[in-house]
Amino acid sequence: MTRPYRSALYIPGSKPRALDKARGLAVDVILFDLEDAVSPDEKASARATLADELGKGGYGDRLRVVRINALDTAWGDEDSKAVGAMECDAVLLPKVNTAADVDALAARVDKPIWAMMETPLGILNALEIAAHPRIEGFVLGTNDLAKDLNSRTRDAMMTSLQLCLLAARAHGVVALDGVYNAFKDEDGLRVECEQGRDLGFDGKTLIHPAQVAVANAAFAPTQAEIDLATRQIEAFTQAEAQGQGVAVVDGKIVENLHIVTARATLAKAATIAEMDAS
Ligand SMILES: CC(C)(COP(=O)(O)OP(=O)(O)OC[C@H]1O[C@@H](n2cnc3c(N)ncnc32)[C@H](O)[C@@H]1OP(=O)(O)O)[C@@H](O)C(=O)NCCC(=O)NCCSC(=O)C[C@H](O)C(=O)O
Numbered sequence: 001m002t003r004p005y006r007s008a009l010y011i012p013g014s015k016p017r018a019l020d021k022a023r024g025l026a027v028d029v030i031l032f033d034l035e036d037a038v039s040p041d042e043k044a045s046a047r048a049t050l051a052d053e054l055g056k057g058g059y060g061d062r063l064r065v066v067r068i069n070a071l072d073t074a075w076g077d078e079d080s081k082a083v084g085a086m087e088c089d090a091v092l093l094p095k096v097n098t099a100a101d102v103d104a105l106a107a108r109v110d111k112p113i114w115a116m117m118e119t120p121l122g123i124l125n126a127l128e129i130a131a132h133p134r135i136e137g138f139v140l141g142t143n144d145l146a147k148d149l150n151s152r153t154r155d156a157m158m159t160s161l162q163l164c165l166l167a168a169r170a171h172g173v174v175a176l177d178g179v180y181n182a183f184k185d186e187d188g189l190r191v192e193c194e195q196g197r198d199l200g201f202d203g204k205t206l207i208h209p210a211q212v213a214v215a216n217a218a219f220a221p222t223q224a225e226i227d228l229a230t231r232q233i234e235a236f237t238q239a240e241a242q243g244q245g246v247a248v249v250d251g252k253i254v255e256n257l258h259i260v261t262a263r264a265t266l267a268k269a270a271t272i273a274e275m276d277a278s
């Protein structure tokens with residue numbers, strides 16, 4: 001089954017009520033946070049609270065990713081020791097600059113690693129980071145990136161977003177877009193989700209439950225896309241039966257490579273329908 005990554009919600013590890021609420025939210029990924037959403041004086045208690053909540057279970061099929069503090073901070077070492085024993089699917093390392101940063105975590109934790117792509121050096125090294133054998137996901141940290149680049153708009157970060165996407169796609173790594181900070185602005189979020197989807201991201205990282213439905217809709221195949229994929233497969237199957245390698249649907253050519261995309265669209269739609277029904 002192809003897992004969807006439409007919505008990835010950050011939840012502060014220090015907030016038991018929010019950690020519990022997530023058990024009932026229709027998110028594909030949960031980013032349990034020990035880093036920026038947790039204040040310095042709550043770091044140790046958040047680590048314990050999170051371990052406890054993950055141990056209780058109840059998160060179903062959602063991918064459970066724990067974001068630790070960077071290894072060169074006061075909390076990184078303890079976090080990396082604790083996360084190895086947590087009931088989670090992957091560890092998210094912030095402010096990754098080089099593949100050596102991933103090596104350092106890989107030596108401590110025996111779980112899949114995701115990288116926050118949010119520093120200028122990290123973006124420039126995206127290819128070597130994506131190529132690391134333990135890396136399974138990229139998460140864009142557009143707040144940190146804007147701070148370090150001194151950039152004021154999303155347009156100004158487009159090169160960085162696309163470098164990460166190129167590296168992720170070259171090495172079969174999941175790529176999630178950055179957060180949309182104005183969590184009450186549904187229309188603005190929709191526009192940014194659709195832009196991220198059109199660029200090629202697998203999903204959007206989120207900070208509030210109210211953002212989930214918008215991201216899930218934007219990154220799911222539409223009924224029109226499902227219908228088109230179905231007709232492309234039918235037309236191409238008929239063309240092949242007649243010894244031809246090309247079909248035409250809606251005035252556009254359909255070749256084998258389009259059928260790969262069409263099948264992926266139908267598989268994703270079927271998985272989402274299954275998840276919605278359960
Ligand atoms: C943004 C918030 C501080 C808003 O909090 P609040 O005012 O409490 O929201 P609401 O009153 O509207 O909450 C309604 C209910 O929803 C629950 N809730 C809120 N947020 C979450 C959440 N993220 N996950 C699960 N549940 C959540 C509340 O508990 C309420 O529940 P109930 O009481 O039962 O009704 C807050 O949303 C928040 O803290 N969000 C997360 C912020 C965060 O994680 N920030 C760090 C990640 S972003 C980042 O670091 C990006 C990256 O590194 C970069 O560089 O860009």
Ligand SMILES: [Mg+2]
Pocket residue numbers: 036094116118141143144
């Ligand atoms: Mg950040």
